[in-house]
Amino acid sequence: MTFYTKTDTSTLPPMNQILIFVALTLICVVGLSFGLHTMLVGHHHTLGTTREVPWGLLITPYVFFACLSTGLCMISSLGQVFGINTFKPLVTRTVFLSLIAMAAGLLCIALEIETPWRVGFYALFSPQPFSNIWWKATIYSLFTVFTICNFLLLMTKREKIARAFATIAIVLVTIGNLNMNSDMELLGSRGFWSEGYMPLYFLSLSALTGCAAILLFSWISSLLNEQIPQNQKNTALQATGKLFWFLLLGIFYFTVVKIMGGFIPKFSNNPEAMALLVRGDFARNFWIGEVVLAVLLPLALISLTKGKNVIALALAGLSCLIGAFILFYDLVIVGQLVPHFQHYNVVDLPKYYSYTPTMHEIMISVGIIFFFLAAFIFGEMLFKKIYSPE
Amino acid sequence: MKGINLDKLKNEGVKTLASKERRQFLKFGLTVTGVFLGGSILSLTSAQKAQGALRNGIVPVGKFPYKPHYTMVVRQGHCIDCELCLEACRSTNSVPTYGHRTTILERSIPDAAGQQERAFMPILCNHCNQASCVRVCPTGATFKDKTNGIVRMDPKKCIGCKTCMAACPYNARYYKEEDRAIDKCNFCFDTKLKESGGKTTACCAACPAGVRVFGDLTDPETEAYKLIHTPGNVFWVLKPETGNLSNIFYMDA
Numbered sequence: 314m315t316f317y318t319k320t321d322t323s324t325l326p327p328m329n330q331i332l333i334f335v336a337l338t339l340i341c342v343v344g345l346s347f348g349l350h351t352m353l354v355g356h357h358h359t360l361g362t363t364r365e366v367p368w369g370l371l372i373t374p375y376v377f378f379a380c381l382s383t384g385l386c387m388i389s390s391l392g393q394v395f396g397i398n399t400f401k402p403l404v405t406r407t408v409f410l411s412l413i414a415m416a417a418g419l420l421c422i423a424l425e426i427e428t429p430w431r432v433g434f435y436a437l438f439s440p441q442p443f444s445n446i447w448w449k450a451t452i453y454s455l456f457t458v459f460t461i462c463n464f465l466l467l468m469t470k471r472e473k474i475a476r477a478f479a480t481i482a483i484v485l486v487t488i489g490n491l492n493m494n495s496d497m498e499l500l501g502s503r504g505f506w507s508e509g510y511m512p513l514y515f516l517s518l519s520a521l522t523g524c525a526a527i528l529l530f531s532w533i534s535s536l537l538n539e540q541i542p543q544n545q546k547n548t549a550l551q552a553t554g555k556l557f558w559f560l561l562l563g564i565f566y567f568t569v570v571k572i573m574g575g576f577i578p579k580f581s582n583n584p585e586a587m588a589l590l591v592r593g594d595f596a597r598n599f600w601i602g603e604v605v606l607a608v609l610l611p612l613a614l615i616s617l618t619k620g621k622n623v624i625a626l627a628l629a630g631l632s633c634l635i636g637a638f639i640l641f642y643d644l645v646i647v648g649q650l651v652p653h654f655q656h657y658n659v660v661d662l663p664k665y666y667s668y669t670p671t672m673h674e675i676m677i678s679v680g681i682i683f684f685f686l687a688a689f690i691f692g693e694m695l696f697k698k699i700y701s702p703e
Numbered sequence: 704m705k706g707i708n709l710d711k712l713k714n715e716g717v718k719t720l721a722s723k724e725r726r727q728f729l730k731f732g733l734t735v736t737g738v739f740l741g742g743s744i745l746s747l748t749s750a751q752k753a754q755g756a757l758r759n760g761i762v763p764v765g766k767f768p769y770k771p772h773y774t775m776v777v778r779q780g781h782c783i784d785c786e787l788c789l790e791a792c793r794s795t796n797s798v799p800t801y802g803h804r805t806t807i808l809e810r811s812i813p814d815a816a817g818q819q820e821r822a823f824m825p826i827l828c829n830h831c832n833q834a835s836c837v838r839v840c841p842t843g844a845t846f847k848d849k850t851n852g853i854v855r856m857d858p859k860k861c862i863g864c865k866t867c868m869a870a871c872p873y874n875a876r877y878y879k880e881e882d883r884a885i886d887k888c889n890f891c892f893d894t895k896l897k898e899s900g901g902k903t904t905a906c907c908a909a910c911p912a913g914v915r916v917f918g919d920l921t922d923p924e925t926e927a928y929k930l931i932h933t934p935g936n937v938f939w940v941l942k943p944e945t946g947n948l949s950n951i952f953y954m955d956a
């Protein structure tokens with residue numbers, strides 16, 4: 314009787330990748346266990362959110378990964394939907410990254426809301442079509458389904474049908490992204506971010522983070538597989554680098570607009586929040602995170618190497634992703650810190666509300682980030698041949 | 704968002720009552736909030752229509768989206784911050800100690816002589832006609848009662864995304880752990896209002912100074928209606944710039 318068959322060890326992923334995957338998964342599990350604990354005991358006991366500041370750190374990974382997924386979908390669609398040959402070598406990995414980024418975002422929001430088990434039923438049987446949140450949840454869920462189909466079709470080499478799914482996915486995710494902005498804009502009732510440039514800003518940020526992720530994770534992939542990107546892939550990465558550079562210039566423009574809003578109230582719809590961001594308690598976040606890490610350092614790295622050094626491109630991508638995460642954190646938190654009745658001469662009302670993330674919030678965020686990283690390594694182990702058919 | 708800081712406006716004296724700022728304030732504040740010329744209530748009227756009415760010297764007859772159209776008049780000048788209303792609200796509606804449906808803010812308002820005048824400002828859900836909280840809720844857990852206009856909660860539908868808390872301009876909502884849902888003022892819909900046959904709420908009944916006056920905008924017999932329709936009475940609503948069309952009206956005396 315045979316209990317097992319000897320497998321061919323050459324088809325197994327390298328041991329170093331397996332070890333990295335296990336390590337990342339363990340950290341992810343530890344992080345997510347904090348989320349489970351929070352779900353069981355209630356957010357009141359574990360999160361730093363309050364009546365005045367109901368959205369905390371956990372919104373940041375959600376917005377970050379949803380925008381990252383949007384950006385990755387945009388870049389993949391350049392090759393897959395719009396047929397630009399230069400970007401075609403990146404399509405499969407980018408579609409997978411887009412999928413796991415959205416999964417990370419949805420996982421995060423599931424842990425952020427208090428009773429996620431009610432979502433499926435009541436979103437379906439008691440829908441509220443005037444709610445941006447409802448549309449966003451619906452659109453992102455549909456996007457996930459279409460992207461899974463797209464990826465499966467790419468795996469099975471049915472590229473024409475895959476392209477149809479990719480077309481629907483890019484339309485959906487773009488609408489979802491604009492909806493994300495509408496969420497924030499609607500909260501204009503509390504002096505949130507209702508600036509006119511926000512829709513374009515969100516889309517540009519998404520494309521920017523998408524480019525940054527492709528540059529970074531392609532480089533990590535080449536390190537893991539000990540393969541230097543080949544001609545076509547190298548050309549694709551350099552083209553992504555150029556696109557990245559132009560997007561950085563665009564985001565730099567928006568950053569200048571923010572700076573102007575922070576110093577000159579008439580340039581902003583919410584001068585108190587902008588002042589807090591640019592020259593208040595969040596100034597360090599803004600200048601180091603949003604200005605240097607997200608924009609200036611990547612711009613300098615790409616400009617100095619003329620966009621041809623893969624390592625410099627990857628480092629620029631890493632710097633930009635860290636900066637973008639800080640940017641999204643600021644975007645979510647700062648607007649909420651302006652007190653409700655600030656112009657009403659209320660006694661003992663602080664100039665700004667305060668919010669500090671708790672250990673649970675930080676660990677859940679870490680869990681979500683490591684979920685994405687573990688899924689990326691998983692993809693590298695499983696789909697190596699699909700990513701690089703040559 | 705830029706609000707109108709009335710305290711920083713220059714005192715122009717009685718000779719300049721028709722100044723641009725004052726007209727703008729009247730036009731914006733009063734028409735948006737539905738109170739017009741100390742008489743008619745047009746909660747959904749547009750600024751342009753109201754201005755037209757002013758020009759023709761005609762006070763339009765109020766049309767109300769709901770019947771009864773519940774409202775509350777807060778006579779801010781009468782409030783002594785005894786907090787009996789808060790206690791009544793807690794006990795009537797099982798409000799836990801970590802939350803509140805209504806509160807009282809203390810204001811320090813600079814007067815013309817440079818002194819600080821103290822005032823107490825009760826705050827509760829404004830049951831807005833165009834409520835941000837209702838607009839953002841993905842499952843309809845918070846909704847505008849089609850009959851009486853009360854912004855209510857259906858706790859079993861609440862997913863706890865807290866977008867309504869973020870959207871509310873009045874900080875009138877909190878998360879109730881026991882229900883695993885958002886809780887808020889509902890004019891005591893299922894408690895005192897029901898018991899009293901739609902006549903009063905727990906906070907109004909408990910107030911010894913008649914600060915909170917509950918009523919129906921469609922019923923000329925209610926005190927709230929009479930107050931609002933008394934010529935010369937001046938009202939305001941909180942944060943009119945949000946465009947939520949509040950149903951809580953404040954007055955000094």
